[in-house]
Amino acid sequence: MTTTPPEDPRAIPIHIDWRAIPLLDARYASILTRPPRKMLIIACVLFFLTLCTCLAAGTQFAVAYANNQSASIDEYVRAFKLFYQHPTGLAAGIPFAITLLSILLAHELGHFFACRYHRIRATYPFFIPFPSLIGTFGAFILIRSPIRTARALFDVGASGPFAGFVLAIPTLAYGVLHAKVVPNLADASQTDFVFGVPLLLRLFAALFHPGVSSNALLIHPIGRAAWVGLFATSLNLLPAAQLDGGHILRSISARLHRYSSLVLPFLLIALGLFGSWRTWCVWGVLLFGIRFLRVAPIYDPTPLDPARRWAAFGALLVFLLCFMPAPFYFS
Numbered sequence: 001m002t003t004t005p006p007e008d009p010r011a012i013p014i015h016i017d018w019r020a021i022p023l024l025d026a027r028y029a030s031i032l033t034r035p036p037r038k039m040l041i042i043a044c045v046l047f048f049l050t051l052c053t054c055l056a057a058g059t060q061f062a063v064a065y066a067n068n069q070s071a072s073i074d075e076y077v078r079a080f081k082l083f084y085q086h087p088t089g090l091a092a093g094i095p096f097a098i099t100l101l102s103i104l105l106a107h108e109l110g111h112f113f114a115c116r117y118h119r120i121r122a123t124y125p126f127f128i129p130f131p132s133l134i135g136t137f138g139a140f141i142l143i144r145s146p147i148r149t150a151r152a153l154f155d156v157g158a159s160g161p162f163a164g165f166v167l168a169i170p171t172l173a174y175g176v177l178h179a180k181v182v183p184n185l186a187d188a189s190q191t192d193f194v195f196g197v198p199l200l201l202r203l204f205a206a207l208f209h210p211g212v213s214s215n216a217l218l219i220h221p222i223g224r225a226a227w228v229g230l231f232a233t234s235l236n237l238l239p240a241a242q243l244d245g246g247h248i249l250r251s252i253s254a255r256l257h258r259y260s261s262l263v264l265p266f267l268l269i270a271l272g273l274f275g276s277w278r279t280w281c282v283w284g285v286l287l288f289g290i291r292f293l294r295v296a297p298i299y300d301p302t303p304l305d306p307a308r309r310w311a312a313f314g315a316l317l318v319f320l321l322c323f324m325p326a327p328f329y330f331s
Contacts, residue, residue, distance in 0.1 A: 001140040001160075001236050001244065035123050042126070047101075049129035050136050054100055056080045057135030058093025061221040068182050068218060070191040076133055096221040097135070101127070103167050103229035104139045107236075110163030111141050111156055111244075118152040121145040133193075134228045138235075146296040150251045153298060154308050157247025158315050161233050165318050168229040169200075175223010176204040186215040186329075196277075196324035198230050203321075234322035235283075237315060240264040241290040248315050251304060261291040276326035 059079040064071045082089040108125035115122035121144035128137035147153045186194045197205075197214045205214040219227065237245035240261040250257035265288035272280030304312065 001138065039123050043124040046127045046129060050127035050139075051097055051101065052083070053129045053131050054097035054135035055090045055093040056082070056131070057133060058096025058100075058221055058225070059090050060093075060133070061096050061224050062092035065180070065218060065221055068180060070182075070185055070194065070218070071133060071224075072192045073133070074192075080131065093221075096225045099171050099222045099225035100135065100228050103164050103171070103226065104136070104232065106167045107160040107164030107229075107233070108139045108141055110159035110161075114152075114156045114159040115141075115143060118147070118149075118155060120147060120152065120156065134231075136228075138232045147247075148298065149300040150298055150302060151304060151308060153247050154251035154304055154312065157244045157251065158311055161237055161244050161315060161318055162311075164229055164233055165322070168226045168233070172200065172223050172226035172230070173204055173208075175220040175226055176201065176217065177208050178220040179205075179209065179217040179223065181209065181212055181216055182218045183216050185218055194329040195224075195227065196327040196329065198227070198234070198322050198324050200230060200321040201227065230322040231324065231327055234319060234324065237319040237322070238264065238268075238283075238287070240287050242293075242295065243287075245315070245319065248312055250298075252309075252312060254298070254301075261287070265291075271325060276329050 056076065056079045059082065060071050060076040063075055063079070079090070079093070104127065105125060112122055112125065123142040123144065125139050125141050127139045129135075130137045143156070147156060185191070194215070201219075202214050205212065205217055209217060236243055237248075239245040239249040239257070246257060246261065249260055265284040268280045268284035268287065272278050272282075272284065
């Protein structure tokens with residue numbers, strides 16, 4: 001995820017033919033300074049805290065996998081107590097934590113290096129620790145200078161989801177390949193909640209476990225970390241506001257981006273009201289509020305080249321493979 005600050009339009013020349021200037025010339029400062037050391041320290045602290053919460057979540061998944069049971073809130077609470085009761089017991093959560101943090105880090109570094117390539121100032125990745133069943137709220141970078149070309153906007157928006165998705169594919173395949181078949185896994189009377197099944201997971205389940213329902217597969221913790229990565233990717237690729245999907249759509253058509261940023265929040269609220277995951281309502285309200293924030297204009301709207309247009313179509317496919325109308329079913 002990336003966030004961009006508003007820009008004072010008085011600082012930008014208005015009588016200039018941007019199309020006549022080569023892509024990387026005279027757009028940004030020729031020398032980029034590194035982010036302040038204080039930002040690096042904050043990023044490292046947040047990474048360590050996120051590692052801790054992911055270890056607790058991973059331990060929960062490892063215990064559930066070993067006992068042929070679905071993950072539970074009670075098991076997560078017991079795993080969190082290991083920090084002061086028996087810290088070495090958290091070692092079982094390492095595969096999940098390392099896999100998930102690697103996927104999220106790949107996503108954010110995709111944004112970071114795209115910013116460096118286009119001479120855009122950006123911070124280091126900041127992880128968001130959260131003591132939840134999946135261990136984190138994801139990660140983000142802050143963009144400190146405007147993105148002035150449509151092509152740069154596309155590159156910054158698409159690089160993160162592509163990088164994270166590429167890493168999530170083999171880890172999800174490993175998790176499904178080593179999944180256990182538990183017939184009553186999704187029985188509401190025996191579990192606190194059930195994870196949704198994205199399209200990519202259904203495809204892998206049909207490939208590695210033909211004839212077995214994907215809801216009956218107890219995925220290896222490494223695969224569950226990939227599931228969280230796919231979930232985060234789908235949220236970031238929602239085509240609205242300053243999400244990655246919003247950047248991609250805006251680089252293609254500013255008008256479509258405005259319409260999507262207006263309509264999508266109401267669709268998400270309706271999905272939350274009439275679906276199985278109420279949290280979509282929260283996302284809808286947040287996206288509706290974000291659309292009122294000022295966004296820096298694109299001063300060089302040169303259309304995307306054919307390669308980037310094909311990549312935009314690829315981003316749509318990634319979204320469809322990752323999106324789940326109900327990521328969680330609570331009993």
